[in-house]
Amino acid sequence: MIASFWRNPHARRLGISIVAIAVLELMTGPPGNSEAPTAGIRESFLEASSFFGLFRTARWVVFFFVAILMFAIWTLLLWKGSRIRSGISSVLAAPRAASQRRPVRWGVGLALLVLAFMMPHIETDPFWQAAMVEQIAVYVLLAIGLNVVVGFAGLLDLGFVAFYAIGAYTTAWVTGALPTPPPFHIHFNPFFAIPMAIGIAMLAGIILGAPTLRLRGDYLAIVTLGFGEIITIFANNLYGITGGSQGSNPIPHPSLHLGPIHYVWGLKPVPYYYLTLTFVVIFLVAFSLLEHSRVGRAWTAIREDEVAAESVGINPLKYKVMAFAIGASTAGFAGVVTASQSNQIFPSSFTLQFSINILVLVIFGGMGSIAGVVIGALIIQTAYSFLLHSPPQGYQPADLYMYLGALLVIMMIFRPAGLVPSRRRKREIRLSESGEGHMDEVLTGDTP
Amino acid sequence: MLQVKDAVVRYGAITALHGVSFEVQQGEIVTLLGANGAGKTTTLRMMSGLHAPVSGQILFEDQDVTQTKAHQFSSLGISHVPEGRRIFPQMTVEENLEMGAFVRSGSYADDMAKMYSIFPILKDRRKQLGANLSGGEQQMLAIARALMAEPRLLLLDEPSMGLAPMIVETIFRIIGEIRDSGTTVFLVEQNAAQALRLADRGYVMENGRIVFTDTAQNLLHDERVRAVYLGESVEGA
Numbered sequence: 072m073i074a075s076f077w078r079n080p081h082a083r084r085l086g087i088s089i090v091a092i093a094v095l096e097l098m099t100g101p102p103g104n105s106e107a108p109t110a111g112i113r114e115s116f117l118e119a120s121s122f123f124g125l126f127r128t129a130r131w132v133v134f135f136f137v138a139i140l141m142f143a144i145w146t147l148l149l150w151k152g153s154r155i156r157s158g159i160s161s162v163l164a165a166p167r168a169a170s171q172r173r174p175v176r177w178g179v180g181l182a183l184l185v186l187a188f189m190m191p192h193i194e195t196d197p198f199w200q201a202a203m204v205e206q207i208a209v210y211v212l213l214a215i216g217l218n219v220v221v222g223f224a225g226l227l228d229l230g231f232v233a234f235y236a237i238g239a240y241t242t243a244w245v246t247g248a249l250p251t252p253p254p255f256h257i258h259f260n261p262f263f264a265i266p267m268a269i270g271i272a273m274l275a276g277i278i279l280g281a282p283t284l285r286l287r288g289d290y291l292a293i294v295t296l297g298f299g300e301i302i303t304i305f306a307n308n309l310y311g312i313t314g315g316s317q318g319s320n321p322i323p324h325p326s327l328h329l330g331p332i333h334y335v336w337g338l339k340p341v342p343y344y345y346l347t348l349t350f351v352v353i354f355l356v357a358f359s360l361l362e363h364s365r366v367g368r369a370w371t372a373i374r375e376d377e378v379a380a381e382s383v384g385i386n387p388l389k390y391k392v393m394a395f396a397i398g399a400s401t402a403g404f405a406g407v408v409t410a411s412q413s414n415q416i417f418p419s420s421f422t423l424q425f426s427i428n429i430l431v432l433v434i435f436g437g438m439g440s441i442a443g444v445v446i447g448a449l450i451i452q453t454a455y456s457f458l459l460h461s462p463p464q465g466y467q468p469a470d471l472y473m474y475l476g477a478l479l480v481i482m483m484i485f486r487p488a489g490l491v492p493s494r495r496r497k498r499e500i501r502l503s504e505s506g507e508g509h510m511d512e513v514l515t516g517d518t519p
Numbered sequence: 520m521l522q523v524k525d526a527v528v529r530y531g532a533i534t535a536l537h538g539v540s541f542e543v544q545q546g547e548i549v550t551l552l553g554a555n556g557a558g559k560t561t562t563l564r565m566m567s568g569l570h571a572p573v574s575g576q577i578l579f580e581d582q583d584v585t586q587t588k589a590h591q592f593s594s595l596g597i598s599h600v601p602e603g604r605r606i607f608p609q610m611t612v613e614e615n616l617e618m619g620a621f622v623r624s625g626s627y628a629d630d631m632a633k634m635y636s637i638f639p640i641l642k643d644r645r646k647q648l649g650a651n652l653s654g655g656e657q658q659m660l661a662i663a664r665a666l667m668a669e670p671r672l673l674l675l676d677e678p679s680m681g682l683a684p685m686i687v688e689t690i691f692r693i694i695g696e697i698r699d700s701g702t703t704v705f706l707v708e709q710n711a712a713q714a715l716r717l718a719d720r721g722y723v724m725e726n727g728r729i730v731f732t733d734t735a736q737n738l739l740h741d742e743r744v745r746a747v748y749l750g751e752s753v754e755g756a
């Protein structure tokens with residue numbers, strides 16, 4: 072019954088709209104408490120609310136109306152937006168007619184998602200709730216973004232922090248928290264900063280990438296390293312624009328006003344956690360689609376042999392710039408979360424060390440493997456938070472880098488392709504172990 | 520079909536090609552012979568946009584392609600099988616072939632089947648990684664990948680390099696079949712005897728210049744060619 076419902080495209084869109092709005096409603100609705108855990112859910116749907124200021128009714132009526140509206144807009148877009156659609160589908164078209172379906176992986180993913188969704192209710196220690204956003208979710212986001220650049224396209228980017236800083240400063244700018252006035256002198260809600268920060272970060276990726284991505288290997292690494300430094304120095308010294316080393320003025324918290332739904336992301340970390348989690352899921356789905364798409368295959372080809380890639384008609388520069396811009400988009404969003412949650416931003420948060428930390432997450436998890444970098448980021452950042460929370464006797468914060476370095480050395484010896492290597496790498500290693508290939512070739516051929 | 524006029528190519532201060540002119544007609548196999556360092560590979564790199572000439576002109580089907588970028592050639596109808604094969608080592612045979620069809624829109628399942636019928640060994644190996652193929656299989660894969668773009672002109676750079684004589688035999692037979700099925704072939708070879716037996720016409724290159732040209736038959740019996748390239752030198756040790 073559900074399967075046949077799912078097969079009808081209209082029914083499917085309607086279903087997705089209702090679920091999406093219901094989740095949004097739950098996330099923005101009244102919170103529950105430990106005495107009555109279901110109160111939040113009950114109140115989210117049953118509490119009376121204004122219907123766009125016209126009359127009062129139960130919240131579920133309003134959210135149902137919004138869901139129908141979403142369904143209508145979606146259908147309209149599909150109907151009128153065939154050109155947009157053909158553009159998108161030509162990018163996402165799988166090179167193979169039948170892409171493999173892996174129900175087990177989807178199952179595991181869904182279970183992890185549910186766990187991630189429940190996490191703030193399982194772990195209620197305020198330290199950990201804050202760490203879940205600041206130390207874990209944001210870093211997962213950054214790692215999956217850098218993975219597109221380093222893992223998919225094989226470009227060593229040591230200046231990833233630049234895009235993160237651009238995201239954060241864009242947020243400060245559009246919300247009116249910088250000495251320089253916001254666009255049109257309108258103090259935007261940080262929610263508007265999300266598309267703008269993503270857009271500006273991507274634009275910065277294109278501007279940096281177009282001239283420099285002609286460079287290969289080490290040269291590119293040096294240029295990106297320089298770019299990261301330039302952004303920090305700009306933030307520090309353009310006093311009239313960025314506020315210099317004093318940092319920005321206070322950045323307002325995001326708030327949502329959607330019909331009857333009024334919600335302000337305050338100082339508490341949990342709402343930011345859900346906001347970030349939503350975007351992590353969006354980026355994860357988008358990047359897994361991308362990995363197995365025409366674009367993903369072009370990246371693999373460029374990584375393996377650029378001359379051969381050109382000979383089959385791939386424009387290497389175009390796809391590298393694309394990888395740069397796509398990777399930058401996640402950093403741009405992460406910048407919004409950090410800026411709007413931490414209230415104030417300082418140039419000193421955007422250091423080379425930060426870029427390197429993200430790179431370590433990617434290498435540890437497994438370059439090119441989405442599941443790998445997520446797990447890698449989860450493990451390292453949880454361990455890091457644990458060290459912050461309850462440091463062992465004699466532990467100094469700077470010791471962390473010693474441990475991280477040792478961890479990387481051990482990794483390189485025992486699992487050189489990362490904790491959860493990408494399928495391609497795993498296949499290579501299996502083949503080489505059975506004597507059909509050359510381990511050295513396989514392992515050195517792929518490093519950026 | 521393709522004309523190269525007075526092309527000069529430089530690598531920094533070194534001039535690799537001093538005004539090279541030649542042409543390829545529809546439906547023929549043209550071979551370019553020459554010793555190591557004569558400029559054969561440079562000529563091919565120039566013809567596929569990897570290294571633009573500083574002067575001169577390249578026309579393909581009356582269209583000026585002198586400044587065309589390497590990645591644009593395969594959609595124009597010119598496929599280049601680079602020197603040293605350069606297949607994607609960590610992609611399977613099947614994936615390599617799919618990459619060959621990158622510039623095509625539409626379905627290419629028929630062409631895939633066609634490649635497997637021309638190169639049956641690739642069908643047996645289709646789930647194997649490119650790196651794990653033998654040299655001959657890699658060369659076949661490189662040719663098949665180039666053909667997946669449905670080229671009208673196929674550029675081959677030393678397809679016999681490093682391969683056993685029997686495999687070379689097979690590959691040359693297949694190159695003949697490719698021409699018979701309507702794709703023009705431009706072949707750069709050191710293995711002059713074999714190349715001339717297959718080709719319709721030939722050009723001989725020395726020190727970045729084309730020194731003479733004739734039909735393949737005549738070249739095969741030409742004393743200068745026999746002396747220098749076919750190992751029948753009177754003075755040679």
